[in-house]
Amino acid sequence: SLPCNHPAVTKSCTTDNMGVTWCDIPSGCFQMGSPNTEKCRGTSESYHPVTLTNDFEIMSTEVTQEQFKALMGYNPSHFTSCGNDCPVENITWDEAAAFANALSSNAGLTACYKCSGTGVNVTCTSTTKTQGKDIYTCEGYRLPTEAEWEYAYRAGTTTAFYNGGITYCLSTDPNDPNADKIGWYFQNSNKTSHPVGKKTPNNWGLYDMAGNIFELCHDGYGTNPSSHVTNPVGTGTWVNIRGGSWDWMP
Secondary structure, eight states, X not given: OOSSXXXXXXXXXXXXXXXXXXXXXXXXXXXXXXXXXXXXOOTTOOOEEXXXXXXXXXXXXXXXXXHHHHHHSOOOOSOGXXXXXXXXXXXOHHHHHHHHHHHHHHHTOOOSEEEESOGGGOEEEEHHHHXXXXXXXXSSOOOOOHHHHHHXXXXXXXXXXXXXXXXXXXTTSOOOHHHHXXXXXXXXXXXXXXXXXXXXXXXXXXXXXXXXXXXXXXXXXXXXXXXXXXXXXXXXXXXXXXSOOTTSOO
């Protein structure tokens, strides 16, 4: 059992006027990281409780090439032949932040990032870094923090995958039966990305978080703490990516 109060997991998703489906994620507490006994765990995955005090919404799938191009006017993806319904990839953190700003502008909300330049040359920074505000209070759209990403991914589960445990995790291993059901990765992807939403979602209605392409987080990479934290924001220099990828493990 969790050492804190995790809310009931109930799917609640709606589609906006742009055809984008958003799923509600209620505030609560969860166990982040992984226990020492979990197979294939990383050394930075200290098991610790995290409390998130703000409800949030997250897209039900990865941003598609069609969605990105509609707002940004270009498609930076390598796998363009995969089609409009495939996830946009080959983008920087700055391009992802600029896309979030475009969503904010479209909805009439205050942007969470300050950006300059356009297209592949855009550079962005969080407005909270220059205004001394908490990123969790930003009005507009933004990338999820790592804690929000993992909370959304787990959807109340505590196993390696949201549909069960892990058996295989090396490129020389067979296709893991649980990973195969929820994500595209090196054993089943045929070395390419795939249209979003074709695998089994988690109980909050979120797809592809265990595979297809890596997903960018708002905050920087860092080793997990060992104690209970509330609304954490990583401050590492390196960009934080989560999930699995067509050429990696889930």
